[in-house]
Amino acid sequence: MTNFGSCEKLTNNPIIPLHENGVEVRFLNPKKTQVKRIKIDKCHFNPPGGQQNTLCCDFLLISSINKHHFVELKGTHVAHGVAQLRNTIDLLGLKKSTVKKLAYLITRSDANIGTVGASFKAKFLKDCGGLLHIARSGSKFNL
DSSP states (O other): OOOOGGGEEEEOOSEEEEEETTEEEEEEOTTOOOEEEEETBTTTBSOTTSOOOOOOOSEEEEOTTOOEEEEEEESSOHHHHHHHHHHHHHHTTOSSOOSOEEEEEEESOSTTTHHHHHHHHHHHHHHHSSEEEEEETTEEEEO
């Protein structure tokens, strides 16, 4: 298992909000189980003051039952966001892993989600073995 060091914070909050550049998602944790909240971009990869060229998602939440929730908060570029999620799973060595992987691409608007989203979801499942959710900013998901 990867050591995330200072990029990892433990929380048992009933609501775990993630936000960046005006895009937000909330994860509901009604049983208040312990969750690892990991800042991936600008901490684990691309640290402040270091090189900024690793393609990766923004956050990773790991639930108490070892579900991995990869989160990319994106303006409008769905294809780039999916690539960031896919690359993070690969960089962490989880592409072939049997760990339950859920990925969330949260966009500022849902203009590009429609039929394009369905093809991204199918390809993501095939390539990464995980489910991809594409949703609008302000969405809520259960952990």
